[in-house]
Amino acid sequence: MSVTSISDKNKYMLWSISGGRCQYRGCNQILHTDILTKRNFNKSYIAHIVADSPGGPRGCSTRSVQLADDISNLMLLCDTHHRLIDRDDVAGNPESLLVEMKAEHENRIANACAIAPDKQSHIVTLNMNIGVHTPNVQYSIVSQYLAPDYYPAEAKNIDLGIINSLNKDSDPNFWSDELRNLNQKFERFLFPLLNSGEIKHISLFPFGSMPILMKLGTMLNDIYSVDVRQRRRNPDTWNFEADIDTVYKLELAAEVKTNIALKIELSDTITDDRITSVLGEDTSVYSIKIENPDNDFVKSRKQIADFGEKMKEAFREIKRSHGQEAILNIFPAMPVSLAVQLGRVWMPKADLSMTIYDQNIDLGGFVKAIDIVHQTA
Structure with a gap:
């Protein structure tokens, strides 16, 4: 039980730098609103890291008095974690750990509020x-x-x-x-x-x-x-890493034929017979690929942007060889972020109309899904 009357100045300051949330690591509970009723009231507790009396939790014969009303020694907590650090698990919450939690929480609040x-x-x-x-x-x-x-x-x-x-x-x-x-x-x-x-x-x-x-x-x-954004599997995150270079290779078709197919082989390889079984042998097959196809390779924004540039190149090369009125059949094996990027760099007035196929095991392979038609005027 605290024996110190904490100054209003430090109470207000603690509420400000904590963002009105519990500072115990992993909690972050809002302390001014009831989670069920949504009614507003103060349900916070101000706890001492070093107790304000020598016999209290983490108390000290000299520092308890010195730090009794010191903002660096105060934490804003919910009822659960106030009880935890002062009663139920004092030994598991030493001074060093609480100081670390306090700094971590206040830095996070400061960074969030500093965003323009x-x-x-x-x-x-x-x-x-x-x-x-x-x-x-x-x-x-x-x-x-x-x-x-x-x-x-x-x-x-x-x-x-x-x-x-x-x-x-x-x-x-x-x-x-x-x-x-x-x-x-x-x-x-x-x-x-x-x-x-x-x-x-x-x-x-x-x-x-x-x-x-x-x-x-x-x-x-x-x-x-x-x-x-791209969800990654290992580790399980939507975060990006720093810029990563990925070499996307555009392989041109050997001949100009009646039908046009573009394989996007980034998550896995696609053999030509899977294409010709759908479109027939009279098909020019193009490909965008990477050295080691992997469904989890996208880790940075640069990889997404670079893929967009390679798609622009593919659109230009295929239109140059086949003309504006040809239909480009897309057979994708690619991460979701790059599928979105393909659509974002496609120009509705300049690029070819597209027919998009989707791999479906139940239906025996690639099947026609949707058409994306370019604007003629």
Whole structure:
């Protein structure tokens, strides 16, 4: 039990530098609002790291008095962690650990509040069935990955998919239904905000099939400021690393034939027979590949940007050889962020119309999914 009357100055200062949240590592509970009723009241406790009496938790015969009303010795805590450090587990919460927690929390609050106003970003997600998997990319999960570059403009995300949809990619109307849903949600929830200028920047966290992601990319073209994120499996994170160089190689077709196919072999290789079994032998096959295909290789923004530049080159080369009115058939094996980037760099007036295929084991291989048609005027 504290015997010191802490000054109002230090109480206010502690509330400010802690952001009104519990400073115990991993807690971060808001201490001015009840989580259930949402009513506002002060439910915080001010705890001493070094007790204000020598016989208290972590007390000292000399320093207890000296630090009794010292802001460096005070922590803002919730009831649970106040009890933990002063009663239930004093030995497990030594002075050195609490000092470390306090500094860590206050530095995080300071960094978050120092972000410039132009760094606010709207979080956009796409949750879509991939085979038998139904993702659930939530605001509470992905919002933590914006800092230190951006911070959430709103305490919610705009989702353009359907969570727990009963549609499966083997269903006859799957692609038309998913495309209609994407168009409707984009037009209702996102486009008005983009058109009005309310949204200045988007942090996009996509999890879906390649064709729909490419279509979304054409809707979020390079006119808008979009940070396309990539979920990694090892480690499990949406964070980016520093710039990484990846060499994307464009292999041109040996002959100009009637049909055109572009294999994007980044997550896995695609043999030509899988293409000709769909389009026939009279097909010019192009490829964009990397030395070691891997579904987890995208770790930096530079890899996404560099892929976009290689796609622009591919679009130019194929149009030069086949003409503006040809149809480019895309067969993708690639990370989700690069599927979005493909759509973002595609120019609706300059580049070829595309037919996007999707690999479906239940249907025996690549199947036609959607068309993306260029503008003629």
